[in-house]
Amino acid sequence: MKKLLLTAFTPFDGERINPALEAVKLVKDKIGKLKIVKLEVPTVFGKSIETVREAIEREKPDFVLSIGQAGGRAEITPERVAINLNDARIPDNEGNQPIDEPIFPDGENAYFSTLPVKAMVEAIRKEGLPSSLSNSAGTYVCNHLMYEVLYYLDKNYSLKKKSFTQRDTSSLLFSEEERSSVVKAGFIHVPYIPEQVKDKKEMPALPLSDIVRGLEAAILAVEENELDLKKAFGSEC
Amino acid sequence: MKKLLLTAFTPFDGERINPALEAVKLVKDKIGKLKIVKLEVPTVFGKSIETVREAIEREKPDFVLSIGQAGGRAEITPERVAINLNDARIPDNEGNQPIDEPIFPDGENAYFSTLPVKAMVEAIRKEGLPSSLSNSAGTYVCNHLMYEVLYYLDKNYSLKKKSFTQRDTSSLLFSEEERSSVVKAGFIHVPYIPEQVKDKKEMPALPLSDIVRGLEAAILAVEENELDLKKAFGSEC
Amino acid sequence: MKKLLLTAFTPFDGERINPALEAVKLVKDKIGKLKIVKLEVPTVFGKSIETVREAIEREKPDFVLSIGQAGGRAEITPERVAINLNDARIPDNEGNQPIDEPIFPDGENAYFSTLPVKAMVEAIRKEGLPSSLSNSAGTYVCNHLMYEVLYYLDKNYSLKKKSFTQRDTSSLLFSEEERSSVVKAGFIHVPYIPEQVKDKKEMPALPLSDIVRGLEAAILAVEENELDLKKAFGSEC
Amino acid sequence: MKKLLLTAFTPFDGERINPALEAVKLVKDKIGKLKIVKLEVPTVFGKSIETVREAIEREKPDFVLSIGQAGGRAEITPERVAINLNDARIPDNEGNQPIDEPIFPDGENAYFSTLPVKAMVEAIRKEGLPSSLSNSAGTYVCNHLMYEVLYYLDKNYSLKKKSFTQRDTSSLLFSEEERSSVVKAGFIHVPYIPEQVKDKKEMPALPLSDIVRGLEAAILAVEENELDLKKAFGSEC
Numbered sequence: 031m032k033k034l035l036l037t038a039f040t041p042f043d044g045e046r047i048n049p050a051l052e053a054v055k056l057v058k059d060k061i062g063k064l065k066i067v068k069l070e071v072p073t074v075f076g077k078s079i080e081t082v083r084e085a086i087e088r089e090k091p092d093f094v095l096s097i098g099q100a101g102g103r104a105e106i107t108p109e110r111v112a113i114n115l116n117d118a119r120i121p122d123n124e125g126n127q128p129i130d131e132p133i134f135p136d137g138e139n140a141y142f143s144t145l146p147v148k149a150m151v152e153a154i155r156k157e158g159l160p161s162s163l164s165n166s167a168g169t170y171v172c173n174h175l176m177y178e179v180l181y182y183l184d185k186n187y188s189l190k191k192k193s194f195t196q197r198d199t200s201s202l203l204f205s206e207e208e209r210s211s212v213v214k215a216g217f218i219h220v221p222y223i224p225e226q227v228k229d230k231k232e233m234p235a236l237p238l239s240d241i242v243r244g245l246e247a248a249i250l251a252v253e254e255n256e257l258d259l260k261k262a263f264g265s266e267c
Numbered sequence: 268m269k270k271l272l273l274t275a276f277t278p279f280d281g282e283r284i285n286p287a288l289e290a291v292k293l294v295k296d297k298i299g300k301l302k303i304v305k306l307e308v309p310t311v312f313g314k315s316i317e318t319v320r321e322a323i324e325r326e327k328p329d330f331v332l333s334i335g336q337a338g339g340r341a342e343i344t345p346e347r348v349a350i351n352l353n354d355a356r357i358p359d360n361e362g363n364q365p366i367d368e369p370i371f372p373d374g375e376n377a378y379f380s381t382l383p384v385k386a387m388v389e390a391i392r393k394e395g396l397p398s399s400l401s402n403s404a405g406t407y408v409c410n411h412l413m414y415e416v417l418y419y420l421d422k423n424y425s426l427k428k429k430s431f432t433q434r435d436t437s438s439l440l441f442s443e444e445e446r447s448s449v450v451k452a453g454f455i456h457v458p459y460i461p462e463q464v465k466d467k468k469e470m471p472a473l474p475l476s477d478i479v480r481g482l483e484a485a486i487l488a489v490e491e492n493e494l495d496l497k498k499a500f501g502s503e504c
Numbered sequence: 505m506k507k508l509l510l511t512a513f514t515p516f517d518g519e520r521i522n523p524a525l526e527a528v529k530l531v532k533d534k535i536g537k538l539k540i541v542k543l544e545v546p547t548v549f550g551k552s553i554e555t556v557r558e559a560i561e562r563e564k565p566d567f568v569l570s571i572g573q574a575g576g577r578a579e580i581t582p583e584r585v586a587i588n589l590n591d592a593r594i595p596d597n598e599g600n601q602p603i604d605e606p607i608f609p610d611g612e613n614a615y616f617s618t619l620p621v622k623a624m625v626e627a628i629r630k631e632g633l634p635s636s637l638s639n640s641a642g643t644y645v646c647n648h649l650m651y652e653v654l655y656y657l658d659k660n661y662s663l664k665k666k667s668f669t670q671r672d673t674s675s676l677l678f679s680e681e682e683r684s685s686v687v688k689a690g691f692i693h694v695p696y697i698p699e700q701v702k703d704k705k706e707m708p709a710l711p712l713s714d715i716v717r718g719l720e721a722a723i724l725a726v727e728e729n730e731l732d733l734k735k736a737f738g739s740e741c
Numbered sequence: 742m743k744k745l746l747l748t749a750f751t752p753f754d755g756e757r758i759n760p761a762l763e764a765v766k767l768v769k770d771k772i773g774k775l776k777i778v779k780l781e782v783p784t785v786f787g788k789s790i791e792t793v794r795e796a797i798e799r800e801k802p803d804f805v806l807s808i809g810q811a812g813g814r815a816e817i818t819p820e821r822v823a824i825n826l827n828d829a830r831i832p833d834n835e836g837n838q839p840i841d842e843p844i845f846p847d848g849e850n851a852y853f854s855t856l857p858v859k860a861m862v863e864a865i866r867k868e869g870l871p872s873s874l875s876n877s878a879g880t881y882v883c884n885h886l887m888y889e890v891l892y893y894l895d896k897n898y899s900l901k902k903k904s905f906t907q908r909d910t911s912s913l914l915f916s917e918e919e920r921s922s923v924v925k926a927g928f929i930h931v932p933y934i935p936e937q938v939k940d941k942k943e944m945p946a947l948p949l950s951d952i953v954r955g956l957e958a959a960i961l962a963v964e965e966n967e968l969d970l971k972k973a974f975g976s977e978c
Contacts, residue, residue: 104471111824113851117973119974140850142824158475159461164877165877165880166976168975168978224392224396234341234397236397236473237395238395261840266812336741366738377587497604499593500591501592504573578815629936634946701871708815708871711871
């Protein structure tokens with residue numbers, strides 16, 4: 031049985047709750063043929079990385095999917111790319127506030143998600159939920175974790191690259207055995223839930239039960255789509 | 268058994284669906300001790316009014332609650348007030364486009380909703396859904412219908428006013444019999460649903476199942492709150 | 505020479521500045537043939553009203569135009585209507601927080617602006633600035649002041665109403681002398697300026713110099729348009 | 742005298758005008774000690790690249806700054822990074838619509854802007870204008886051009902990298918002569934102007950004269966800041 035490591039951050043930026051964490055707690059333990067292993071991750075530069083690395087080595091998952099809060103977004107947004115940069119607007123939960131620093135000096139400038147992000151968006155929409163593909167995971171702890179997981183898997187659990195992005199690891203250039211050694215990873219940002227925005231001006235929110243349902247639909251899409259869809263989900267500009 | 272007439276508009280402005288109508292179709296037929304009678308209303312100045320008046324005389328409801336689409340809003344928004352003005356940005360479904368005309372020359376400049384609007388907002392929020400109180404139903408067919416229903420009920424099914432707004436009809440100044448003759452009314456605007464916004468730029472949406480759940484919670488609040496809550500739900504500016 | 509009393513509120517809601525006040529300070533003292541008299545008004549229920557009433561009696565203006573901040577709006581928005589309701593989300597600058605109270609028990613449910621609001625929107629747009637017509641001035645001190653000024657002028661400086669709204673006072677039903685005794689009034693909400701939104705999430709703002717230019721264009725439109733434009737500036741829903 | 746090549750795209754996506762192009766036409770021809778050379782660029786994949794490459798070889802500029810429209814944004818947003826991906830939501834002006842294709846198979850996954858982006862944001866804000874740093878230039882022709890220019894300059898007009906990003910080319914590791922051979926480049930997205938949003942629902946816009954002033958302030962910041970500011974301009978999430 032294949033396994034998906036599902037991580038969620040603790041509350042930050044003065045919020046009492048993190049909708050990512052509340053939703054992950056409610057996600058089913060088995061989705062399709064995937065066993066779901068859950069992990070709470072501190073909203074702290076560095077420490078978040080160590081927490082997830084340990085879990086990867088302990089659990090040996092086939093997929094790593096990290097969930098974070100994007101206050102102000104109206105949709106559930108799978109992330110397309112993580113960049114090699116820490117630039118914190120506010121201190122993290124232990125007071126670190128790196129500004130314009132590389133995450134790993136020997137890493138790529140960016141890594142693309144190795145999950146089928148467009149199939150995930152489509153699956154969430156089929157549930158009647160709002161979703162779109164995001165091209166920026168920001169420059170805070172969320173991007174930091176997404177980048178680091180992809181960096182770590184690229185170094186340790188990927189195929190030797192023969193093509194331009196990691197998204198091609200699923201291609202037929204590799205044997206079944208080679209392909210089964212690969213661990214794929216990605217990130218989803220979720221909106222505030224309504225109780226967080228009561229005192230915020232015109233801030234969009236999505237009910238918690240919808241976020242749970244959206245994450246479950248996205249995870250099922252991860253299992254069912256080795257290759258991503260070829261659809262026009264590009265940006266406005 | 269008390270009765271609530273629940274109306275919803277047909278699609279307009281080039282949309283194939285109206286989330287108000289789709290949601291009303293799915294609302295339960297009995298909520299608390301209220302029997303729900305549903306009515307589809309054409310998005311047409313004048314004709315919408317006639318349709319609802321006929322239903323009021325036929326059904327003799329205790330409450331009239333009208334539902335409309337407010338594309339661009341992120342929340343389910345009970346309306347506080349309707350103004351004596353038709354000013355259409357676009358033609359209605361039969362081509363009428365009144366500009367700066369009074370709805371009824373002998374009407375008040377505005378009528379306040381006679382439903383417990385703050386209790387409705389609170390009830391929707393308790394379902395984990397986004398809601399706030401709106402101070403403008405616009406100047407199109409939605410405001411037109413809300414105004415007209417309140418005007419008609421004020422003339423025919425209200426107590427002689429002894430206080431500043433209609434919201435006081437529930438006070439103890441009147442006998443039980445007098446009070447039972449009153450018909451109360453109001454309006455709720457609902458957001459787009461996700462399938463409507465796929466090609467619109469950063470437009471918020473709420474899943475249809477949430478809109479249904481929110482309307483049912485609001486209707487229960489109508490039954491349970493003869494007097495409205497005294498809470499600070501005022502505007503930002 | 506005709507005179508326009510131009511009022512602006514002091515900062516509130518934790519802001520250090522009020523863009524309305526900063527802009528009014530920079531508006532020219534003479535616009536077209538209008539002499540501009542400026543007045544700072546405390547953001548306090550009741551006291552704001554007294555301040556403006558005294559100025560009306562002292563200055564005997566032909567027009568009263570009040571300016572307030574609407575944080576979150578992206579446009580300069582002349583207001584169409586004020587409602588008979590105080591419902592404060594937050595305390596005012598002296599700690600008053602009325603909830604669901606009428607402003608004047610003997611007032612109309614609402615008063616429409618007696619200024620040419622559509623001509624004002626059009627004039628602001630012709631300057632290349634963003635503007636639209638608003639149908640709600642809220643339920644806080646801004647609506648309170650707009651309502652009260654219109655109430656006071658309606659009682660003391662208007663013609664006996666022969667038609668549905670005050671906007672018809674300019675019609676030809678009255679003699680020149682009768683018409684010259686009328687004082688017209690209205691309200692404009694302005695956006696945050698950029699320095700206020702640096703730490704707010706995706707909040708729109710308009711440069712101060714643009715707000716000044718927009719107010720001057722609107723004031724010129726007040727002078728030049730005894731009757732308002734008949735254009736489709738209605739709402740979305 | 743140093744030279745800055747300032748490019749702007751033609752209108753696209755059904756718009757009659759492109760505020761980037763209108764603004765660039767109005768930008769001064771000399772800013773600080775910089776000579777400004779302007780270039781109109783077709784909104785076409787591939788062709789846009791050729792147009793700018795030819796201009797680089799012809800003009801031999803010290804800086805290349807490209808301007809594009811980001812409809813829906815409320816601020817002037819210097820871009821931090823361009824990614825190696827074409828994913829077009831809509832066809833370009835010649836009907837091309839690449840989906841999930843690399844821009845250059847041998848390019849980096851992403852390139853960071855080599856301009857002082859934070860100093861540019863700060864300079865625009867000092868003019869009283871709204872600005873923030875963007876972490877995504879999208880996946881359409883704008884990102885395409887920004888990526889390609891950085892790719893081309895990286896291959897032909899950069900120093901051998903000794904550090905993690907191109908932003909360090911200004912460091913003291915290199916001689917004056919080496920450093921003078923470098924060409925730096927970046928991108929700024931600008932909002933709609935008001936006349937474009939009259940019929941769009943609640944869409945922010947910035948007056949054209951402000952966009953011009955903002956671009957001039959940003960260009961002056963390019964000249965005056967060889968090193969970028971070290972300030973917390975990171976993202977929300």
